[in-house]
Amino acid sequence: MKEIIVQRKEGKKISDEAEWLPLANIKSTSRWQFGAKHVFKTVFHTADKNEYVYCTSNDAIMHLLHKDNGLIVVDRGRMGNLHHAEVIDYEKGKMFFDVKSDDYIEIIGEARKSAVKEYFQKLFGKK
Numbered sequence: 001m002k003e004i005i006v007q008r009k010e011g012k013k014i015s016d017e018a019e020w021l022p023l024a025n026i027k028s029t030s031r032w033q034f035g036a037k038h039v040f041k042t043v044f045h046t047a048d049k050n051e052y053v054y055c056t057s058n059d060a061i062m063h064l065l066h067k068d069n070g071l072i073v074v075d076r077g078r079m080g081n082l083h084h085a086e087v088i089d090y091e092k093g094k095m096f097f098d099v100k101s102d103d104y105i106e107i108i109g110e111a112r113k114s115a116v117k118e119y120f121q122k123l124f125g126k127k
Contacts (some may be wrong), residue, residue, distance in 0.1 A: 005061055006052035011042055014053055018060035021052055072119050075108035082120050090117060 002024050008015040011070055014051045022041040025046045032043045032053070038046070041053045062079060065071040070071050087096040090113050094104040 005055040007055045009051040009053050018055045018064040072116055074105055074112055080105045082123055
């Protein structure tokens with residue numbers, strides 16, 4: 001592992017956005033009491049004076065992974081990797097990874113189907 005998923009610490013708040021932090025950029029760490037009593041987080045300090053905490057937000061992680069890696073949200077809390085998709089059946093709402101073995105993930109809702117179709121076109125230039 002050469003990078004971790006973090007969120008920027010902004011004073012007493014944590015950013016909603018996740019980002020990758022190369023381990024080589026970490027200068028030191030400290031302990032920070034966040035919110036309720038007895039909730040502590042490790043703060044990663046970098047040479048450029050930025051502070052980060054380890055990301056525990058599922059939504060932030062999913063959004064970050066979606067950006068560059070072919071992963072797309074197909075339902076609440078579930079993602080599929082378009083690079084591994086063999087066939088996408090928008091009518092049935094299924095992303096097949098292996099049609100012969102019936103290995104698929106369901107794409108729930110019309111909005112998700114449209115998002116998968118749009119992202120697939122952007123990634124690969126095809127439907």
